[in-house]
Amino acid sequence: MQGFTPETSFGPEVAALQEAHVRGDEDACADFLAGLASGRAALEFAIGAGRVALPLSRRGVRVDGIELSQSMVDVLRTRPGGAELDVRVGDMATTSMDRRYGLVYLVYNTIFNILTQDGQVECFENAARHLDHDGAFVIEAAVPSAWLPIHSYTRPERVEADAVTLDVCSYDPATQVLDENHVRIAADGIRFAPIACRLAWPSELDLMARIAGLELVERWGGWQRQPYTGNDAHVSIYAKA
């Protein structure tokens, strides 16, 4: 999307909303990850405002983080336990914590926030560099076909008497990049809320893992280890090959 920068898409306004943001899967996710960490330190790629890192650290796991947005880190720092976490501001595809972990994890579809295939491969390579020889890299993401129809469209998202919000979407099957803008048109002006994602199917993620020297060891349909059906989302565990 011309003019879109991932660095600024989680700026101060979006970050301020994160303090109260829950998805509902935090406890199940933290239980799953604490079991895998089994007493060892964990690294969250794209730690955000600590939605998962904070409940995980309350379960006794040391959690470090890498995060692109200083605004998200600022919000994390204000939350109970958030000031104590070791977080570096940078790109999860390239930033180093200069140590290894028993667990590296990347949740909430955030692998899609890297907008090129090369960048996503680099992210797997960076995860592998941070893993102990017997460590695990966990990815949780949607199966892109669950977001069907994946094509270009404009649809009304909210219609009010004095304002309308349109969801304007354009998808390029060659790059797998989905550009989306939520456009609110009202008497007081026009507001844009853009987001771009590069979708990747589980099979492509498995190939990225192989390029990074990892292999798929488990794939589940959710944090309760529900069977993976291919319909909705997946929780995938990779280990060194």
Ligand SMILES: C[S@@+](CC[C@H](N)C(=O)[O-])C[C@H]1O[C@@H](n2cnc3c(N)ncnc32)[C@H](O)[C@@H]1O
């Ligand atoms: C959907 S939020 C998820 C935050 C957190 N992991 C959670 O589950 O609540 C996406 C986060 O990814 C961060 N992010 C996007 N691209 C990134 C990158 N290349 N490296 C590090 N962080 C990134 C954003 O700044 C934002 O905080």
